[in-house]
Amino acid sequence: MENLKHFLLALSAAGAAGFVAIVFVLRWVLHFREGLAWDGGPAEFNWHPVLAVTGFVFLQGIAIIVYRLPWTWQCSKLMMKFIHAGLHVAAFTFAVIAVVAAFDFHNTAKIPNMYSLHSWLGLMAVILYGLQIVLGVGVYLIPVAPVAWRAACMPIHVYSGLLLFASIIAVALMGITEKLIFSLSNPKYKDSPPEAVFVNVLGLLLVIFGALILWIATRPAWKRPGEQMTHSLHTNSGGEDSAKAGPALSELSDGVSAESGGDVRKRSNKLDNQAD
Ligand code: HEM
Numbered sequence: 001m002e003n004l005k006h007f008l009l010a011l012s013a014a015g016a017a018g019f020v021a022i023v024f025v026l027r028w029v030l031h032f033r034e035g036l037a038w039d040g041g042p043a044e045f046n047w048h049p050v051l052a053v054t055g056f057v058f059l060q061g062i063a064i065i066v067y068r069l070p071w072t073w074q075c076s077k078l079m080m081k082f083i084h085a086g087l088h089v090a091a092f093t094f095a096v097i098a099v100v101a102a103f104d105f106h107n108t109a110k111i112p113n114m115y116s117l118h119s120w121l122g123l124m125a126v127i128l129y130g131l132q133i134v135l136g137v138g139v140y141l142i143p144v145a146p147v148a149w150r151a152a153c154m155p156i157h158v159y160s161g162l163l164l165f166a167s168i169i170a171v172a173l174m175g176i177t178e179k180l181i182f183s184l185s186n187p188k189y190k191d192s193p194p195e196a197v198f199v200n201v202l203g204l205l206l207v208i209f210g211a212l213i214l215w216i217a218t219r220p221a222w223k224r225p226g227e228q229m230t231h232s233l234h235t236n237s238g239g240e241d242s243a244k245a246g247p248a249l250s251e252l253s254d255g256v257s258a259e260s261g262g263d264v265r266k267r268s269n270k271l272d273n274q275a276d
C-alpha cells in the first residue's frame with residue numbers, strides 16, 4: 001500500500017477519537033445525567049445518545065472503511081461484503097433502538113414527538129440508511145444484478161453512503177446541543193458549567209472521527225487492490241464473485257486472445273473496481 005504509515009496514522013487517530021467519544025458519552029449519561037435504564041424515564045432517554053454515538057456513528061464509520069484495511073485484503077471480497085453489510089446492519093439496529101428510546105421517553109412524559117429539525121433529519125437519516133442497506137444487499141450481495149448495473153450504481157452507493165455518514169454526525173451534534181440547552185438550568189449552558197464543556201468536547205471528537213473516516217474513505221491510493229478479486233475470478237469457478245463476473249470476463253476475453261495476459265488482467269481489474 002502507498003503511504004502505509006499515513007494510513008496507519010489516520011486509522012489510529014480515527015480509532016482513538018471514536019473510542020474516546022464512546023467513553024465520553026458513557027461518562028456523560030452515567031456521571032452527569034441519570035444513568036441508564038428502560039423505564040420510560042430520563043434514564044431510558046439516555047440510551048438515545050449512547051446508542052447513536054456507539055452504533056450510528058462509530059460502527060458505521062468502521063463499516064465504511066473496512067474494505068481499506070490492508071490486513072483484510074487476503075480475505076475474499078464476498079467475505080468483506082458480509083462484514084461491511086453486517087456492521088451496517090448492526091449500526092442500523094442500534095439507531096432504531098436509540099430512536100425507540102427517545103419516542104418511549106417522550107410518550108411517557110407526554111412530550112410531543114417530531115417537532116425539532118434534529119428529529120426530522122434524524123428520522124429521515126434512519127429511513128434512508130435502511131434503504132441503502134436494502135439496495136446494497138440487493139445489488140452487491142445477492143448475485144442477480146448484472147455487472148453493468150453494479151458498476152453504474154457504485155458511485156451512487158459511495159456518494160449516498162458518505163452523505164448519510166456526514167449528515168448523521170451533523171444530526172448527533174444538533175441533538176447534543178439541544179440536550180444541553182434543555183437540561184442545564186442552574187447554571188445554564190451559556191455559563192459553561194463542567195457538563196457543558198465536557199459534552200462540547202464530545203461534539204469535537206465526533207467531528208474529528210467523521211473527518212478522519214471521510215479522509216480514509218476518499219483516498220484512491222488506499223483502495224483495496226483489484227488483484228484479489230481477479231485471483232478469485234480465475235481460481236474460484238463456483239463462487240459468487242465469479243458467477244456474477246463470469247459473463248463480463250468472457251466479454252473481456254472475446255477478441256482479445258491475442259492480447260497479453262497482463263492486458264486482460266488490467267482490464268479485468270478495472271472492471272472489478274467499477275462493478276464491485
Ligand atoms: C429526539 C434521532 C442523536 C438528543 C430525537 C428524535 C429522533 C432522533 C427521530 C425524535 C424522538 C421523538 O420525537 O419522540 C436521532 C438520530 C441520532 C440522534 C438518528 C443519530 C445521530 C442524538 C444525540 C443526542 C440527541 C447524540 C444527544 C443527547 C435528542 C434529544 C431529543 C431527540 C434531546 C428530544 C428533542 C427532540 O425531539 O429534538 N432524536 N438522534 N440525539 N434527540 Fe436525537
Ligand code: HEM
Pocket residue numbers: 064065067068081082084085088129130132133134135136137140141157158159160161162164165217223224276
Ligand atoms: C463501498 C457505504 C451498505 C456493498 C461503500 C463505500 C461506502 C459505503 C462509503 C465506499 C468505501 C470505500 O471506497 O472504501 C455504505 C453504507 C451502507 C452500505 C452507508 C448502509 C447504509 C452496503 C451493503 C452492501 C454494500 C448492505 C452489500 C454487500 C458495498 C461494496 C462496496 C461498498 C461492494 C465497494 C467496496 C470497494 O471499493 O471495493 N459502501 N454501504 N454496502 N459497499 Fe457499501
